[in-house]
Amino acid sequence: MKLEELSSCLAAARLYGNGGIEITDLQADSRRVKPGDLFICLPGFTVDGHDFAPQAASSGASALVVERKLEIDLPQILVDDSRFAMSVLSNAFFKSPSSRMKMIGVTGTNGKTTTTYLIERIMEDHDVKTGLIGTIQMRYGGVSYPMPRTTPESLELQRSLNDMASKGVQCCVMEVSSHALEQGRVKGTDFRTAIFTNLTQDHLDYHHTMEEYRAAKGLFFSRLGNVISPWKEERKYAVLNADDAASSYFAAQTAAEVITYGIDNEANVRASQISITAKGTSFHVDTFKGEADISLKMVGKFNVYNALAAITAALLEEVPLADIKASLEAVPGVSGRVESVDEGQPYAVVVDYAHTPDGLENVLRTVREFAEGKVLTVFGCGGDRDRTKRPLMGKISARYSDLILVTSDNPRTEDPAAILKDIEAGLIEDSVDRSRYELIVDRREAIVKAIDMASPGDVVLIAGKGHETYQLIGGAVLDFDDRIVAQEAIRGRSH
Ligand SMILES: CC(=O)N[C@H]1[C@@H](OP(=O)(O)OP(=O)(O)OC[C@H]2O[C@@H](n3ccc(=O)[nH]c3=O)[C@H](O)[C@@H]2O)O[C@H](CO)[C@@H](O)[C@@H]1O[C@H](C)C(=O)N[C@@H](C)C(=O)N[C@H](CCC(=O)O)C(=O)O
Ligand SMILES: Nc1ncnc2c1ncn2[C@@H]1O[C@H](COP(=O)(O)OP(=O)(O)OP(=O)(O)O)[C@@H](O)[C@H]1O
Numbered sequence: 001m002k003l004e005e006l007s008s009c010l011a012a013a014r015l016y017g018n019g020g021i022e023i024t025d026l027q028a029d030s031r032r033v034k035p036g037d038l039f040i041c042l043p044g045f046t047v048d049g050h051d052f053a054p055q056a057a058s059s060g061a062s063a064l065v066v067e068r069k070l071e072i073d074l075p076q077i078l079v080d081d082s083r084f085a086m087s088v089l090s091n092a093f094f095k096s097p098s099s100r101m102k103m104i105g106v107t108g109t110n111g112k113t114t115t116t117y118l119i120e121r122i123m124e125d126h127d128v129k130t131g132l133i134g135t136i137q138m139r140y141g142g143v144s145y146p147m148p149r150t151t152p153e154s155l156e157l158q159r160s161l162n163d164m165a166s167k168g169v170q171c172c173v174m175e176v177s178s179h180a181l182e183q184g185r186v187k188g189t190d191f192r193t194a195i196f197t198n199l200t201q202d203h204l205d206y207h208h209t210m211e212e213y214r215a216a217k218g219l220f221f222s223r224l225g226n227v228i229s230p231w232k233e234e235r236k237y238a239v240l241n242a243d244d245a246a247s248s249y250f251a252a253q254t255a256a257e258v259i260t261y262g263i264d265n266e267a268n269v270r271a272s273q274i275s276i277t278a279k280g281t282s283f284h285v286d287t288f289k290g291e292a293d294i295s296l297k298m299v300g301k302f303n304v305y306n307a308l309a310a311i312t313a314a315l316l317e318e319v320p321l322a323d324i325k326a327s328l329e330a331v332p333g334v335s336g337r338v339e340s341v342d343e344g345q346p347y348a349v350v351v352d353y354a355h356t357p358d359g360l361e362n363v364l365r366t367v368r369e370f371a372e373g374k375v376l377t378v379f380g381c382g383g384d385r386d387r388t389k390r391p392l393m394g395k396i397s398a399r400y401s402d403l404i405l406v407t408s409d410n411p412r413t414e415d416p417a418a419i420l421k422d423i424e425a426g427l428i429e430d431s432v433d434r435s436r437y438e439l440i441v442d443r444r445e446a447i448v449k450a451i452d453m454a455s456p457g458d459v460v461l462i463a464g465k466g467h468e469t470y471q472l473i474g475g476a477v478l479d480f481d482d483r484i485v486a487q488e489a490i491r492g493r494s495h
Helices: 005-010 048-057 084-094 114-125 154-166 178-182 208-224 246-253 301-316 321-330 357-370 389-400 416-431 443-453 483-491
Strands: 015-016 025-027 035-039 063-065 076-078 102-107 131-134 137-140 143-147 172-176 194-195 236-241 257-262 269-274 282-287 290-296 348-352 374-379 404-408 438-440 459-463 472-474 476-479
Touching: 005 076, 005 084, 015 178, 025 084, 025 143, 048 063, 063 084, 076 483, 084 154, 084 348, 102 114, 102 131, 102 208, 114 131, 114 172, 114 321, 178 208, 194 208, 194 246, 194 301, 194 443, 208 246, 236 301, 236 389, 257 301, 269 301, 269 357, 290 321, 301 321, 301 357, 301 472, 348 357, 348 483, 357 389, 374 389, 374 443, 389 404, 389 416, 389 438, 404 416, 404 443, 416 438, 438 443, 443 459, 443 483, 459 483
Parallel strands: 025 035, 035 063, 063 076, 102 172, 102 194, 131 172, 194 236, 236 257, 257 269, 348 459, 374 404, 374 459, 404 438
Antiparallel strands: 015 076, 131 137, 137 143, 269 282, 282 290, 472 476
């Protein structure tokens, strides 16, 4: 593609130098630049991509996208906002790949990964080749790729969507984080269906207030239908949780058709007669395309919401309800989400990714329902992230647990002991007896201790890391998997 063609996609851009040169690829990381690439200089949150333009030039970059003109002898496209320009250019360079498949996006504080997994399963069972993008991985065509973030940068996103489309993927279901929406990572992506799970406190280190956080999520719904798609014309759907207060805010913003799902309030897809056991969850569902009784192997009322969101999206893709039921009933669960570590021990050990106040409360309520004895909770809070949730999570843990072992969960550059103290502040504020909790910096030690203390009928909940196989301490990435540590602790216990 010619540089001038790319430049013309950006309304307010100015092109300096020879626009007739051929651009062979786009890059935003100088370390990946190959001869012929257009290097996009992003002013980052930590370093400024403009500083790496000389390195990109020496690796053969043939042109630059800049927010300020650089003293480098290469053609340059001058823009106001290069992150925004990157989303437009990536979409143009890869020829709007999202318009070549059905795009289903899921946003919300909790439940994104689970919901995308359920939709992927239903669509694949229905013989629709489906791609998945999210926190755990990206996968399509039988290959899975590890993901550094929940939602990729626009360049990586459009590149991946293009690859999916070229390999015959017909539908892509992806998680859309609030960071991604705020940074325009999915700008220009042609979503057919935008799903909202729920909005509760998280990421206030980045969004500052709940209003800003909600506004970021709102971008998903306000933009839905704004993408000019030359390849297809079809209806757009906003699938909203009728039981979450933020849904009316999103409904008011979107031009798309609103379809709701829920349990407590009137909804187009509504569950009733919910029954939860340690083995699974069953419910009755009324939809705009009939009704059914569904038994999930996943536990927790929150998974009923995730299933309802998936049912709604699949019905909108014309999958028969009976087929949706069959697929949902076959899903064994999602890695690290209320995952049982079962070595035949007389007490239950559950690993869960809950790392938000609401997520922790939901999973604790769930385990409380099937615990025949005490609930022993091991959890912590991440470093360099939303600090306001720490005391809140302390309070929630105490509300539902008999014993709490507060420990480390990716302290990153912070002092792990100081994070534990922040959590303890919530326990102190609620006058939780000192005998009911311990602060143990070493996560392995905390898990081993909880398991050693469990009696028959008890539940040990290890929350926060779920599927993660590492612990981020200082600048180091150390191998750590809650499930393996728990397994070893159960086996190592003498009784
Ligand atoms: C706050 C945030 O979102 N930051 C993202 C942002 O970082 P940044 O702008 O600071 O990048 P930077 O490191 O300063 O680099 C600036 C530019 O210089 C370039 N560079 C840098 C070094 C070099 O040698 N050469 C070079 O060209 C970089 O490639 C980049 O283009 O752009 C980077 C490159 O794309 C991302 O990796 C980074 O995500 C960081 C790692 C992150 O933690 N993001 C989190 C907050 C996030 O996005 N989370 C959400 C949701 C999670 C959830 O729901 O739980 C997600 O979608 O994952
Ligand atoms: N619908 C829901 N409502 C509330 N909590 C939920 C819901 N679904 C899952 N959870 C809780 O949140 C945890 C994370 O679930 P999941 O990975 O599906 O969410 P997510 O939105 O993808 O999270 P993240 O964006 O942080 O990756 C689960 O382990 C569970 O404890």
